[in-house]
Amino acid sequence: MAQRDRLVSVTANTGGGAFETPLLDFTGARLMINATVRPGGKLRVGLLDAQGQLLPGRGTEECDPLTSDNRTWDVSWKGVTQVQERGPVKLRIELKDADIFGFQFAR
Numbered sequence: 035m036a037q038r039d040r041l042v043s044v045t046a047n048t049g050g051g052a053f054e055t056p057l058l059d060f061t062g063a064r065l066m067i068n069a070t071v072r073p074g075g076k077l078r079v080g081l082l083d084a085q086g087q088l089l090p091g092r093g094t095e096e097c098d099p100l101t102s103d104n105r106t107w108d109v110s111w112k113g114v115t116q117v118q119e120r121g122p123v124k125l126r127i128e129l130k131d132a133d134i135f136g137f138q139f140a141r
Contacts, residue, residue, distance in 0.1 A: 049130075
């Protein structure tokens with residue numbers, strides 16, 4: 035039986051994987067993710083500018099990884115969830131043994 039808001043996902047097995055979104059208009063103050071990560075897995079997010087360059091302090095290496103099941107995970111980079119950048123961004127999502135169901139920009 036499908037759980038609410040979890041009908042479609044991007045899935046990575048233990049070998050891991052990554053993808054980038056198309057250019058999106060970041061209008062909120064934080065990024066929330068609906069995902070589940072199995073034991074030993076992780077999910078990290080980086081923000082890229084319109085030219086595909088990582089935004090300073092917002093790369094996947096700085097991202098505090100999600101390592102559990104969470105429908106409303108506030109993505110953080112070195113403990114900071116607030117995003118000052120506005121406008122067009124791409125998300126680079128790296129996942130290992132995880133499923134991502136959705137994301138949203140929130141205030």
